[in-house]
Amino acid sequence: ENGELDQARRMLNRGLAPVDVAHLLESSPPKERNLLWELVDAELQGDVLQYLGEDIQTDFLRDMDAVDVLAATENLEPDDVADILQRLPNAVILEVLDSMEAQERQRVETVLSFPEDTAGGLMNTDTITIRPDITLDVVLRYIRRHERLPDSTDTLLVVSRRDEFIGTLPINRLLVSDPSVTVREVMDTDSVVIAALMPETEVASLFEKHDLISAPVVGGDGNLLGRITIDDVVDVIRGDAEHQVMSMAGMDEDEDTFSPVLRTSWRRAIWLGINLLTAFMASAVIGMFEGTIQKITALAVLMPIVASMGGIAGSQALTVLIRGIALGHVKSGNVRWLLKREIIVAVLNGMLWAVVVAGIAIAWFGDIQLGAIIGAAIMINLVIAAVTGTLLPVLLKKLSIDPALSGSVILTTVTDVIGFMAFLGLATWLYL
Amino acid sequence: ENGELDQARRMLNRGLAPVDVAHLLESSPPKERNLLWELVDAELQGDVLQYLGEDIQTDFLRDMDAVDVLAATENLEPDDVADILQRLPNAVILEVLDSMEAQERQRVETVLSFPEDTAGGLMNTDTITIRPDITLDVVLRYIRRHERLPDSTDTLLVVSRRDEFIGTLPINRLLVSDPSVTVREVMDTDSVVIAALMPETEVASLFEKHDLISAPVVGGDGNLLGRITIDDVVDVIRGDAEHQVMSMAGMDEDEDTFSPVLRTSWRRAIWLGINLLTAFMASAVIGMFEGTIQKITALAVLMPIVASMGGIAGSQALTVLIRGIALGHVKSGNVRWLLKREIIVAVLNGMLWAVVVAGIAIAWFGDIQLGAIIGAAIMINLVIAAVTGTLLPVLLKKLSIDPALSGSVILTTVTDVIGFMAFLGLATWLYL
Numbered sequence: 001e002n003g004e005l006d007q008a009r010r011m012l013n014r015g016l017a018p019v020d021v022a023h024l025l026e027s028s029p030p031k032e033r034n035l036l037w038e039l040v041d042a043e044l045q046g047d048v049l050q051y052l053g054e055d056i057q058t059d060f061l062r063d064m065d066a067v068d069v070l071a072a073t074e075n076l077e078p079d080d081v082a083d084i085l086q087r088l089p090n091a092v093i094l095e096v097l098d099s100m101e102a103q104e105r106q107r108v109e110t111v112l113s114f115p116e117d118t119a120g121g122l123m124n125t126d127t128i129t130i131r132p133d134i135t136l137d138v139v140l141r142y143i144r145r146h147e148r149l150p151d152s153t154d155t156l157l158v159v160s161r162r163d164e165f166i167g168t169l170p171i172n173r174l175l176v177s178d179p180s181v182t183v184r185e186v187m188d189t190d191s192v193v194i195a196a197l198m199p200e201t202e203v204a205s206l207f208e209k210h211d212l213i214s215a216p217v218v219g220g221d222g223n224l225l226g227r228i229t230i231d232d233v234v235d236v237i238r239g240d241a242e243h244q245v246m247s248m249a250g251m252d253e254d255e256d257t258f259s260p261v262l263r264t265s266w267r268r269a270i271w272l273g274i275n276l277l278t279a280f281m282a283s284a285v286i287g288m289f290e291g292t293i294q295k296i297t298a299l300a301v302l303m304p305i306v307a308s309m310g311g312i313a314g315s316q317a318l319t320v321l322i323r324g325i326a327l328g329h330v331k332s333g334n335v336r337w338l339l340k341r342e343i344i345v346a347v348l349n350g351m352l353w354a355v356v357v358a359g360i361a362i363a364w365f366g367d368i369q370l371g372a373i374i375g376a377a378i379m380i381n382l383v384i385a386a387v388t389g390t391l392l393p394v395l396l397k398k399l400s401i402d403p404a405l406s407g408s409v410i411l412t413t414v415t416d417v418i419g420f421m422a423f424l425g426l427a428t429w430l431y432l
Numbered sequence: 433e434n435g436e437l438d439q440a441r442r443m444l445n446r447g448l449a450p451v452d453v454a455h456l457l458e459s460s461p462p463k464e465r466n467l468l469w470e471l472v473d474a475e476l477q478g479d480v481l482q483y484l485g486e487d488i489q490t491d492f493l494r495d496m497d498a499v500d501v502l503a504a505t506e507n508l509e510p511d512d513v514a515d516i517l518q519r520l521p522n523a524v525i526l527e528v529l530d531s532m533e534a535q536e537r538q539r540v541e542t543v544l545s546f547p548e549d550t551a552g553g554l555m556n557t558d559t560i561t562i563r564p565d566i567t568l569d570v571v572l573r574y575i576r577r578h579e580r581l582p583d584s585t586d587t588l589l590v591v592s593r594r595d596e597f598i599g600t601l602p603i604n605r606l607l608v609s610d611p612s613v614t615v616r617e618v619m620d621t622d623s624v625v626i627a628a629l630m631p632e633t634e635v636a637s638l639f640e641k642h643d644l645i646s647a648p649v650v651g652g653d654g655n656l657l658g659r660i661t662i663d664d665v666v667d668v669i670r671g672d673a674e675h676q677v678m679s680m681a682g683m684d685e686d687e688d689t690f691s692p693v694l695r696t697s698w699r700r701a702i703w704l705g706i707n708l709l710t711a712f713m714a715s716a717v718i719g720m721f722e723g724t725i726q727k728i729t730a731l732a733v734l735m736p737i738v739a740s741m742g743g744i745a746g747s748q749a750l751t752v753l754i755r756g757i758a759l760g761h762v763k764s765g766n767v768r769w770l771l772k773r774e775i776i777v778a779v780l781n782g783m784l785w786a787v788v789v790a791g792i793a794i795a796w797f798g799d800i801q802l803g804a805i806i807g808a809a810i811m812i813n814l815v816i817a818a819v820t821g822t823l824l825p826v827l828l829k830k831l832s833i834d835p836a837l838s839g840s841v842i843l844t845t846v847t848d849v850i851g852f853m854a855f856l857g858l859a860t861w862l863y864l
Binding site for chain 1: 451452455458459460461572575576578579580581583584585586603604605607608639640641642643645662663665666667669670672673674676677678680681682683687689690692693696697700701703704705707708710711712714715718719722723725726729730732733734735736737739740741744745747748750751752754755756759760761762763766769770773776777780781784785788789792796848
């Protein structure tokens with residue numbers, strides 16, 4: 001037993017890289033996870049913590065005091081320390097900051113002073129800066145004085161005496177240029193510069209568009225604050241992608257795969273409750289037509305088809321629009337084209353499937369009028385679904401509401417209500 | 433009129449970067465898009481093409497012959513040329529390859545010889561290679577002979593006389609090390625090496641895990657074939673993410689936002705047809721209980737609630753599992769824990785919402801038995817939804833079926849069928 005524990009401890013602290021330990025913890029149910037975490041050496045815990053999801057970070061940090069946190073975060077970069085500190089209660093944050101040495105504290109505070117989801121919250125302060133009027137030869141000698149360069153250093157940042165950002169010198173250009181020229185002569189002054197308050201999603205777009213590896217972050221006064229590196233941007237891209245998938249099911253991208261029963265139940269209950277409200281709205285519509293259903297029970301049999309076809313067609317338009325907005329393809333000037341396209345597509349598919357469903361309904365119940373009614377209802381619902389699926393995300397975006405989270409609930413409400421209303425309404429009108 | 437055209441032409445060819453032109457084209461409906469494309473100079477078209485989605489690439493390439501393609505792709509990197517060639521008919525591919533100069537042709541053919549979604553299809557052949565037994569001083573002089581280094585060159589690749597991959601020399605280490613030592617003394621021999629046939633999704637995981645900027649690609653014989661750079665990996669990550677979102681609505685991640693009416697209609701029609709099949713299965717279940725519904729029409733009013741709650745709960749479990757599998761968190765050893773968690777969560781939420789819905793049903797229809805029936809049906813459906821949502825993606829993954837594409841259709845079929853069956857079946861049994 002003891003031998004096994006020793007072996008596990010050895011593996012966690014020496015055999016595996018911190019990122020692999022984090023992955024192992026994320027892949028373990030809570031009980032084993034806590035057991036494994038206990039075996040990780042205190043000075044390695046910070047290295048592991050930085051790779052864990054928010055949910056799990058918060059769980060582990062709850063049991064740590066300021067001294068533990070300080071020990072764990074000692075070797076981390078300021079942006080990772082800031083990320084971890086943000087999961088702690090304010091009192092503990094202050095205690096940890098107080099115990100840091102002055103320079104480190106200032107760096108972390110710089111990052112902490114910006115919202116977590118902006119360039120400032122994402123940046124590192126480990127920049128290598130140079131002056132414009134020195135020669136490349138001097139730069140090369142200056143660099144050689146370092147034991148190693150910060151990770152992902154592909155450019156040196158050129159600043160003035162007052163720390164104003166002036167330009168960048170790609171290291172690869174430094175290597176192929178004549179050593180006797182000055183930095184000013186070979187530096188880039190038109191490279192991408194990121195404002196400290198730029199939202200991280202925009203930062204990611206810039207990195208993708210310009211194939212960047214790192215980019216300088218500049219404050220409102222033009223002073224260099226730090227730099228953002230591609231590895232942190234990849235995390236943003238991954239997070240954005242997970243956000244879209246998870247929020248379509250009413251969940252959070254930081255949710256722990258092995259989140260415990262009670263926490264999971266509670267989070268899911270809220271989403272079920274919201275959807276229950278919309279389901280009752282659909283029921284209320286059906287309730288309006290109870291009399292019709294009693295006379296023609298075939299309506300009850302067929303009505304889910306009308307609602308379901310509308311939901312599927314609408315969610316296709318919705319998905320295309322949400323993606324188009326996220327990619328920056330959809331602008332006010334071309335929404336009209338998209339709306340027209342979606343309506344024509346709905347009419348074409350409406351005709352196709354209206355005929356198919358009508359045919360089946362007639363064959364099943366031997367009632368031509370019923371076939372006509374369901375065909376018309378499908379057509380109506382597909383067109384309404386297309387209009388809703390197209391305009392809803394545009395509208396939600398304008399209202400700064402996340403379309404990925406609320407779009408599908410609202411859409412389903414519309415397609416259910418319209419679907420039942422059209423089908424049962426037409427039937428009531430024609431039969432009674 | 434002519435002045436406007438000239439202005440647009442100037443902007444497209446000189447004012448905007450190729451990536452911005454591509455974005456503008458992707459943000460335009462087909463008619464304007466084709467007009468703009470005509471204005472892009474032939475020698476710039478390749479630069480723009482490489483940034484376009486597959487759908488649009490294929491559209492533009494259809495109107496180009498081998499000479500056009502050759503002119504357009506002249507300045508591109510081999511992996512981008514290979515990507516573009518793959519959209520063309522075989523006869524044109526051969527014609528283009530035949531007209532290339534020998535070295536370029538060989539590079540493109542190397543990339544083309546690997547499937548598009550593997551490391552080999554993703555790699556570039558623009559490596560800078562060095563021998564292990566030279567000194568860093570010689571390396572620095574060798575580099576200085578280049579006019580510029582390939583983009584994202586953060587490491588030099590160390591190979592033997594027979595082109596076997598031996599190790600990597602980070603440029604930043606070259607800069608801080610003693611120039612008189614040999615490459616062998618400072619190179620890394622344990623850095624990440626990628627096999628040419630590794631799936632691109634695995635390549636992306638490796639880059640994310642190790643914060644890589646580039647990595648060497650090696651063939652089965654240990655020979656260096658090329659290198660993969662982070663910008664291409666970011667595209668893979670973005671593509672994977674879009675795939676998950678788009679395929680949940682039965683669409684493709686390469687789908688053009690402004691795809692024309694007929695193409696859109698046809699693609700969507702297929703998905704609607706598949707979903708119609710599942711909707712008819714649900715209808716068939718309701719049809720079995722027509723007699724019961726005729727006696728108690730309240731059943732028709734309430735039945736969508738049971739199906740809908742099951743669908744929502746199931747899709748939450750499904751989403752968590754699909755994500756967990758994609759992240760590598762879910763393994764055969766912990767599926768049992770997840771299944772147990774999901775069942776307990778379903779029972780807890782089932783109890784909560786069964787009581788709420790039963791209460792509302794009783795208040796609405798004044799029928800206690802009806803309340804009991806719908807409560808029980810919700811409980812049953814939530815548990816079945818939890819089991820299906822958990823085990824279905826694991827099973828689909830084992831069968832190499834994409835769970836993001838087919839998971840939600842199958843799940844909805846199950847929750848609809850079980851929901852209607854449980855609710856109407858219990859009612860038939862208790863009332864009749």
